[in-house]
Amino acid sequence: MWTKLQNTPRKKAPRKVAVIDPGACFGAFACSICQAACPVEDCIVEEKDENDRWVCAVLIDKCIGCGLCVTVGNPTAPGKRDFGCPADYDAIDMVAYPDVIDAVEASLGVAASAESEPATT
């Protein structure tokens, strides 16, 4: 088990949150580097994609927008990091929080808050 620095509720929404492209993810359990990089407890979870393959997904109500899970060199990350999603996959982008909320709500066909939904569409 990895040490997590934050295990209390986020105080406010970040400017951006991490979004994982399930089609680009190498696979949860087989990789999980993003989970190792993330400082927030239970922020990146495993879930099955539309092809019944286990991939990682970010819970947008937990993500603090630090960008530590993002591939080194990916321009969407806010700052320096030592490692992240492998460059061969580069499956994670930082996306504006309101855009993620809109995308999740559109995918669910609802106008209510979808903060507890994974940041995947």
Ligand code: SF4
């Ligand atoms: S940006 Fe990535 S590492 Fe940082 S809290 Fe969000 S999911 Fe975790």
Ligand code: SF4
């Ligand atoms: S680090 Fe990237 S490829 Fe590996 S599990 Fe996370 S999202 Fe998938």
